[in-house]
Amino acid sequence: AQSVSQHNHHVILSEAASLELGCNYSYGGTVNLFWYVQYPGQHLQLLLKYFSGDPLVKGIKGFEAEFIKSKFSFNLRKPSVQWSDTAEYFCAVSHSGTYKYIFGTGTRLKVLA
């Protein structure tokens, strides 16, 4: 079965530290990849997405992600985190074969001021 793995369940960083959250998926065909963010008490919002083209994708709020097809990975990065980045981050994959989005279990990021 297709799956999405987010290996870091909880991450604690100080402000200005660099961030990298891992995401690996198991589907071997053509995929679309997403990162969503959920701020405390809010709904999920799209951070960035990859459909095709340049594997380095830039999103909102200084986030970026790199699609590495050979590693089935789509890691999220930010050079310098802020306290306001405290949130839960979800990686998701979709492909036309199943008409579904498959989400990872999420990574809770806490940024210390």
Add this chain to the structure above:
Amino acid sequence: EAQVTQNPRYLITVTGKKLTVTCSQNMNHEYMSWYRQDPGLGLRQIYYSMNVEVTDKGDVPEGYKVSRKEKRNFPLILESPSPNQTSLYFCASSFYPPGQGSTGELFFGEGSRLTVL
């Protein structure tokens, strides 16, 4: 304003008392879906709909029903709620179904926190 609206946002009910969580989107999206979010399990898909009168099971459909009689509405029905359905529920929609088109991102509602006693 483009949005997905869910109601109720919070609900406490008792085992066996039928309830419906409504979901409505004003973006003319074809694809709609329900998810439940549980600690440590992330988001799991309950049901989805490709278009009016077209619905299908997700990964955790047991105990739930849905209908899609109008494009904008996609209610989630719990015929006989049980405590294991205590969860945070999200409705989401997208213009295209997953894997099709470049605008396949999901737009989420604010969530409905359900407690079944």
